[in-house]
Amino acid sequence: MSRPGHATLSADRLLDIAVPAALLVVWFIVGHWKLVDPFLVPPPADVFKKLWQIIADGQLPAAIGGTLYRAVAAFLLAVAICVPLGLAVARIAALRWFFDPLISVGFPMPKVAFIPIFILWLGVFDTSKIVVAAFACSFTILATTVGAASNVERAFVWSALSLGATKSAMLWEVILPAALPRILTGLQIALPIALITTIAAEMIMGGAGLGGTMMRAGRFADTPGVYAGIVASGAVGFFLVKCLEGARRHLLSWHQEQRETQ
C-alpha cells in the first residue's frame, strides 16, 4: 500500500491535517446557517466557548483528573492482581484446573451488568467505581497472561533447565520475558476497557468525573457541554493509549519487534 517517495508521504501528512480541518469547516457552515437544529449540532464557536469556560473555572480539569485517577487506579489494581495470578495459573496445575473454566465463563460476560451489585456492596463513591473498572478489565489481563505464559517456546525452557536454572530464575529470566510481549498486548486491550467502564460507572453512579459531568449536561440539554465532554474523554483515551505504547517500547527495547519497526 505504501509507495516510497516523498510526494506520497507529504500528501498523507497534509491530508491528516486537511481532513479534520475540512470537517471543522463543514461543522462551521452547518452551525452558522443552522442547517441542522442548533440544539443537536451547536456552532463550533459555542462548543469552544463552553470548552474554554469549563477549563477556566476548573470544572473540566477536575473532571479529567478524577476520571484519569479512577481509570489508572483500576487498571493498576487489575494488573497487580491478574498478572501474578495469571503466571501462577499457567505454572500450577491445581490453580489451572480451578481458574481455567472460571476465566472462560467470565471472560465474555458483559461486566457493566454487574455495576448495580457493586453499588449494593460498595456504594457509589471512588472505591466502587475503581473496583468495577478493575473487575471489567481483569478477565482480559488474566486470560492473556495465562495464554502467554503457557505458550513459552519449549526450547527456551529446556535450555534453561539443562543449564541448571532454579525455579525463580526460570520464572524471572525465562518465562516472564518470553511472555511479556503478549502480556503487554493484553494490557493494551485492557486499558481502554478500564476507561470505558470507568466512564460508564461514573455516568450510572453520578458524582464528579467526566462521565457524571457529561450525563448531567445531557439531562439538562446542555449540548455544548456534552460535546466538550466527548472531546475531553477522547483526549484522555489518546493520552492513556500513548502512555502504554511508550511503556511497551521501553520494556521491550531488547525485543525483536522494536528492531523491525525502526
Added chain:
Amino acid sequence: MTWLRAPLRYLPVLILALVWELVVRLGLVSDQILPALSDVAAAWWRLMVEGDIPLHAKASFGRAAYGLAIAAVIGGVGGLAMVQSRTVYRLLNPILQMLYPIPKSALIPLVLIFFGIGSASKVFLIALGCTLPILLSTLNGARGVDRSVLWSAESLGASRLATLWEIRVPAAMPEILAGLRTATAFCFILLVSSELLISRDGLGYLIANFGEAGIYPEMFAVILTVAATGFCVDRLLLALSRFVLRWQAPS
C-alpha cells in the same frame, strides 16, 4: 466417559455456586447484601413464567441485532473500500485516528440528546461503537494478504473486484470474525450501560429498576441472565467462525 468431561471441566463453577449458596444459608453473609443462589433461581423462574424477562429481553436483543448489523455492513464495506482505493484510505484514515481513542461509553449522552430514551438511541449507539472494530479488522485482514497470491490472480486476468471477493475477503475472514467478536463484546457493554441509564425497557432497565426498588433476588436473576447471554452469544460466534473457517488448516 466423554459425556462426563464437560461437567467435570466446569466443576469449579459449580463449586463457586455451592459456596455462594452456603455462605448465605449459614448466615456468614447477610441475604440483604447477597441473596442466596436458590432464591435468585426462584426469582428467575418467576420472571420467566410471568414474562418479564422474555419481554425485556426481546427489546434488548432487537436493539443489539439492529445496531450490530448496521455496524457490520458499514464497517465491512468501509474497510474493503479503504483497501481497494487509496483515496478512500487517505480520506478516512485521519477520521479513524480521531475517533479511535474516544471511549465509546462517552457517546451515551450524545445519543440521548439526538434520539431521546427510545430504541433509536441504543441502536445508533451500538452502530457507532461497533463499526470501528469491524472496520479496522476488515482493513487489517484484507491488507495483510500474501502479495504473491494477488500477483498470480492478476497475471491470470482476475479483475480488481474478483481479487477483492475471491482472495482478499476469504483471506481476511479470520480477522473479520475476530473483529465481529470484539464488536459483540462492545455491543453488550453499550447496550447494558445505556439501558441502565436512559431507558424505559430492556434487560438493563429491568436491572436498574429492581436495584432501585431493593428487590435483590430479582436484580441478581436478571444480571445473571445478561451474563449468561453474553457467554452464550460468544460461544455461538466461536462456533460460527469455526464453521466458516473450516477450509483453513488447523493451527
